[in-house]
Amino acid sequence: MIERIEELLAAGRAAIEQARDTAALEEVRIEYLGRKAELPNILRGVAELPPEQRGPTGRAANEARKALETEIDARSSKLAAAELEQRLIDDKIDVTLPGDPQPSIGRLHLLTQTRREIEDVFLGLGFQVKEGPELETVYYNFDALNHDPTHPARLETDTFYIGEDLVLRTHTSPMQVRAMLAQPPPIHIIVPGRVYRPDSDATHTPQFHQIEGLAIDEDITLADLKGTLLAAVKAIFGDEREIRLRPHFFPFTEPSVEVDVSCFNCTQGLLEDGSRCNLCKGTTWIEILGAGMVDPNVLGHVDYDTERYQGFAFGMGIERIAMLKHGVPDLRLLYDNDIRFLEQF
Amino acid sequence: MRVPIEWLSEYVELNLGVQELADKLALTGTEVERIERHGLSETDGFVVGKVLSREKHPDADRLSVCQVDVGEKVQIVCGAPNVDAGQTVGVARPGAVMPDGTKLKRAKLRGQESNGMILSERELEISQDHDGIMVLPDHLEPGTSLAEVLALSTDVLVLEITPNRPDCLGIYGVAREVAAATGAALKPPPWSEDPGSSGPLQGVEIVNQAGAELNPRFTARVFDGVQIGPSPLWLKARLMAAGQRPISNVVDITNYVMLVTGQPTHAFDLDRVAGAQLTVRRAGAGEQMVTLDGQERTLDPDVVLIDDAEGPTSIAGVMGGARSEVSAETTRVLFEAATWSGPNIHQTSWKLALHSEASTRFAKGLQPEQTLWAQALATQLLAQNAGATVRPGTIDIGAEPPAPVTLPLRAARIKKLIGTPVAEHRSVNILTALGFDVARTGEGLAVTVPAFRRADVTREVDLIEEVARLEVLQDLPATLPARHEAVGGLTERQRLVRRAADLLSAQGLHEVTGWSFAGPEQNQKLGLEHDAVQLRNPMSADQSQLRTTLLGSVLDIASHNVARGAETVRIFELGAVYKPEAVGSGKAEDTHLLALLTGAARPATWRDNQPPVADFYTAKGVVTALLDGLGVDYSLEAGRANGALHPGRSAILTAKSQRVGFVGELHPSVAAEWDIDQTVAVLAVNLDKLALPEVRRYRDLTSFPEVREDIAVLLDQSVTAAELVTTIRSAAGALLRDATVFDVYRDAERLGEGKQSLAVRLSFAAPDRTLTDEEVASKRAKIIDAVGKWHGGEIRG
Numbered sequence A: 001m002i003e004r005i006e007e008l009l010a011a012g013r014a015a016i017e018q019a020r021d022t023a024a025l026e027e028v029r030i031e032y033l034g035r036k037a038e039l040p041n042i043l044r045g046v047a048e049l050p051p052e053q054r055g056p057t058g059r060a061a062n063e064a065r066k067a068l069e070t071e072i073d074a075r076s077s078k079l080a081a082a083e084l085e086q087r088l089i090d091d092k093i094d095v096t097l098p099g100d101p102q103p104s105i106g107r108l109h110l111l112t113q114t115r116r117e118i119e120d121v122f123l124g125l126g127f128q129v130k131e132g133p134e135l136e137t138v139y140y141n142f143d144a145l146n147h148d149p150t151h152p153a154r155l156e157t158d159t160f161y162i163g164e165d166l167v168l169r170t171h172t173s174p175m176q177v178r179a180m181l182a183q184p185p186p187i188h189i190i191v192p193g194r195v196y197r198p199d200s201d202a203t204h205t206p207q208f209h210q211i212e213g214l215a216i217d218e219d220i221t222l223a224d225l226k227g228t229l230l231a232a233v234k235a236i237f238g239d240e241r242e243i244r245l246r247p248h249f250f251p252f253t254e255p256s257v258e259v260d261v262s263c264f265n266c267t268q269g270l271l272e273d274g275s276r277c278n279l280c281k282g283t284t285w286i287e288i289l290g291a292g293m294v295d296p297n298v299l300g301h302v303d304y305d306t307e308r309y310q311g312f313a314f315g316m317g318i319e320r321i322a323m324l325k326h327g328v329p330d331l332r333l334l335y336d337n338d339i340r341f342l343e344q345f
Numbered sequence B: 001m002r003v004p005i006e007w008l009s010e011y012v013e014l015n016l017g018v019q020e021l022a023d024k025l026a027l028t029g030t031e032v033e034r035i036e037r038h039g040l041s042e043t044d045g046f047v048v049g050k051v052l053s054r055e056k057h058p059d060a061d062r063l064s065v066c067q068v069d070v071g072e073k074v075q076i077v078c079g080a081p082n083v084d085a086g087q088t089v090g091v092a093r094p095g096a097v098m099p100d101g102t103k104l105k106r107a108k109l110r111g112q113e114s115n116g117m118i119l120s121e122r123e124l125e126i127s128q129d130h131d132g133i134m135v136l137p138d139h140l141e142p143g144t145s146l147a148e149v150l151a152l153s154t155d156v157l158v159l160e161i162t163p164n165r166p167d168c169l170g171i172y173g174v175a176r177e178v179a180a181a182t183g184a185a186l187k188p189p190p191w192s193e194d195p196g197s198s199g200p201l202q203g204v205e206i207v208n209q210a211g212a213e214l215n216p217r218f219t220a221r222v223f224d225g226v227q228i229g230p231s232p233l234w235l236k237a238r239l240m241a242a243g244q245r246p247i248s249n250v251v252d253i254t255n256y257v258m259l260v261t262g263q264p265t266h267a268f269d270l271d272r273v274a275g276a277q278l279t280v281r282r283a284g285a286g287e288q289m290v291t292l293d294g295q296e297r298t299l300d301p302d303v304v305l306i307d308d309a310e311g312p313t314s315i316a317g318v319m320g321g322a323r324s325e326v327s328a329e330t331t332r333v334l335f336e337a338a339t340w341s342g343p344n345i346h347q348t349s350w351k352l353a354l355h356s357e358a359s360t361r362f363a364k365g366l367q368p369e370q371t372l373w374a375q376a377l378a379t380q381l382l383a384q385n386a387g388a389t390v391r392p393g394t395i396d397i398g399a400e401p402p403a404p405v406t407l408p409l410r411a412a413r414i415k416k417l418i419g420t421p422v423a424e425h426r427s428v429n430i431l432t433a434l435g436f437d438v439a440r441t442g443e444g445l446a447v448t449v450p451a452f453r454r455a456d457v458t459r460e461v462d463l464i465e466e467v468a469r470l471e472v473l474q475d476l477p478a479t480l481p482a483r484h485e486a487v488g489g490l491t492e493r494q495r496l497v498r499r500a501a502d503l504l505s506a507q508g509l510h511e512v513t514g515w516s517f518a519g520p521e522q523n524q525k526l527g528l529e530h531d532a533v534q535l536r537n538p539m540s541a542d543q544s545q546l547r548t549t550l551l552g553s554v555l556d557i558a559s560h561n562v563a564r565g566a567e568t569v570r571i572f573e574l575g576a577v578y579k580p581e582a583v584g585s586g587k588a589e590d591t592h593l594l595a596l597l598t599g600a601a602r603p604a605t606w607r608d609n610q611p612p613v614a615d616f617y618t619a620k621g622v623v624t625a626l627l628d629g630l631g632v633d634y635s636l637e638a639g640r641a642n643g644a645l646h647p648g649r650s651a652i653l654t655a656k657s658q659r660v661g662f663v664g665e666l667h668p669s670v671a672a673e674w675d676i677d678q679t680v681a682v683l684a685v686n687l688d689k690l691a692l693p694e695v696r697r698y699r700d701l702t703s704f705p706e707v708r709e710d711i712a713v714l715l716d717q718s719v720t721a722a723e724l725v726t727t728i729r730s731a732a733g734a735l736l737r738d739a740t741v742f743d744v745y746r747d748a749e750r751l752g753e754g755k756q757s758l759a760v761r762l763s764f765a766a767p768d769r770t771l772t773d774e775e776v777a778s779k780r781a782k783i784i785d786a787v788g789k790w791h792g793g794e795i796r797g
């Protein structure tokens, strides 16, 4: 009987070894360990054996059964893992099909992005943001800003009129006067906004956007203007940038300057291929804004003591800064609002 | 303003190359538009020649064969009718490069060899004369380089003169500026010697009836024995380089004098000035006059005329008349140099649309002293170049020019304004170079303003500007302002506006920037009956108003994109609309936000290639996210905010019981006006009307668990989702944290005609305990009760 058990164990082991998949292994289990199989029958018949054989036969049969069970389990988990692996391999997808597009993030208009960037720089420098009316009186738009009664900017060819005394503001500067009337110094404000001039060609649109700056206190100097603008220019165009101030003329500042930023497009006015830089026209400087010390006549209009208070003002075009910074070649792209343009930024 | 370097260097000893000079000027306040080259680029090969003989070309009627001494004898074939033996001429030899860039070659003309070209004035850009060759003075040695004899080439600075510097509208003024900017020595003005005299002038009478305000000064001299003819070559060459066409000596001298002094002048043929008298007067109302350009113009009393005994001869300061112009027969010249009111000339010249070199100069405001500079220089030139003899005396009508003003300049003030000190002697040097008289006082400097800067420099700060631009600006330190009490930051409303844009872009909407302008047909197409703010001088009819809604500009942009093939458009604009009723109130603008969605509500994919199109609910989802994100409480009620909207698919947005906006689909016929034939959903919010969000207080939503339950209610279709939820909420009370409709089912066969089943997800929770099953069950029972009682609803399943 013991021999038979050993034969069964050996045969079972061989069958386990040969089972190629979990189904075959299940058949092996039924054949050797199932209810009708020989080994369990031997175990069930142990009681009927002569007493001296019961112990050895029972032990041997039990051990053989346990051995087969363990080996079947081990083999089964191995086969199951392999089969799972195969099923997964068979479950292959075409990874080259397009992924699900997520709802895309929209973009702020380039003018808004640029405006915010400039605002943020000046917020960091301690300025507040003020907005003034677009429908502005002739008084604030011209008179209070020291424009001669005959200044050509007042002509209907240069200014949109709504009434005799009301215009679409031609610059954000009127807010200088409004701000000074509204509060005593110190004043540190910037005024972003939409402005209008009847001009339409490749470099002009009848509406455009400016940011005005005004700083008034007892001790604000032209050197402070330079430092403030230098900080702003570095923040917007990069830390390596320099600025230079060129004297100019504006009715509402004295002295007045135009401010150039060192070109970020070229080396010494030349591009890599040796051609002349189109941005700075080879001069290495790009004009970006107008500025100056607020003219005492303007301070006089708001009854500030001109011996005590002084300060600077500047005005820059948002379109110009956006175009320079991002290499936008044509102003009109900003107003076409083609989505393929908008989503680039 | 064109400034030939050759001419400029007569007045200032230039010590820089032209590019360096231009750079220096640009950095000290004179804008240089560009540098141009006038005349020859190379003067090699241009020489003086003497025509030894001239013979007719054997085979060409109009050509001559000349033997010319150019240092050696050469044969040149010439086409000019006036060429003749004995003339001294300019010759371009083979290899010479003409101003247009062509290089001259040895040639054969009809079989005759030609070794160069005998030059006309036009070929050298000295004048436009091309009728014949240019004849030079006889004393010149053949073979001499032509450049030693004539200014054949010069660089020209093209300057843009700012309106505060009319003194730089004259080349001598520019020379003074150059001297101050570069330290070069300035020579005395060319008018410092006056061959004429003051005192009474016989033979003409001049009356100013217009008054000293319109005509502060009128000066005149008379020249006898004038011989009209061409100007000398040097004068023509200068005028050409400065952009003026030479005409005849007397006319050229009027232009030359203007270009040097800045003062326009006029030469009358005295014999054609009727009555030998001129009267300055205001025009009559409605007076008609034919101007030089042949146009009949209607005048008014603000226009100033100059009459002779037969009537108007010119519009003062703007345009001369034909009647008394100098001509070839002129022998006596009345030479006028007058000062006119800048604002008046400005006004006249715009009113009549007449702009001349003279009017643009007068409009900028010239000083009375300039008239006599012009008379002195003209007197020299007319004697030298037109054989004229000046008659003794000068007519000089007008008040004494204002006395010079002396201003203080305090060193402390310079430092206070500029932020860096300037040594006193530097200020003195600069101001002196600019023509100011400077004296030292105990407190600083006393600076006397010269006449030619009278209008521009009236205050200490104006002097500081002069010092700053020439001395300080290029090395100005960069400092930051002392902060004192100023604090930066955005206002709450500015933050709200920024956040609104961010919330929309986070939902995949692109921001656009439309036009504030609109045409009257825009609101018509939108079915809106708003009045709009009208522009008095629009650029075109479709930009003649200011928009009253963002719908038009956003639709324009959507339509533009759809026409270019965009299938889905999700955009918004944030900007002003303009309220005509509020014009004059100081706040005629409201900041609106308007979003537009058309096309797929979400991107199509290969797994879901028919996503729903954006409709009312898409827009509602956007506005919900927007207002929730802003932290604004709001409600939506069915209603049509304006005629552009779909009557059944629109709602009005209310916050704090104010109407603040709308959501809806566009009326399809409105969308069709913009060539969009698919559903267009829009939402709009008046950001100025939106109350600022309140500070959010903490609520404990995490300490105790929520109990969730779904119920389905069978109802009449007339019951809205909002009504059902309101009933549920009031029945359940505070323990119901949330109730959301998550399914709508309509099926007449299974539910009955006019019935619907709404499934609602309920969440119950208490802030201080875990709810028991009994509590939830009792709430649920109350809900079922209330739904049955108020809506006849039954709970399904």
Ligand SMILES: [Zn+2]
Pocket (backbone or CB within 6 Å): A263, A264, A265, A266, A267, A269, A270, A277, A278, A279, A280, A281, A282, A283, A284, A285
């Ligand atoms: Zn460059």
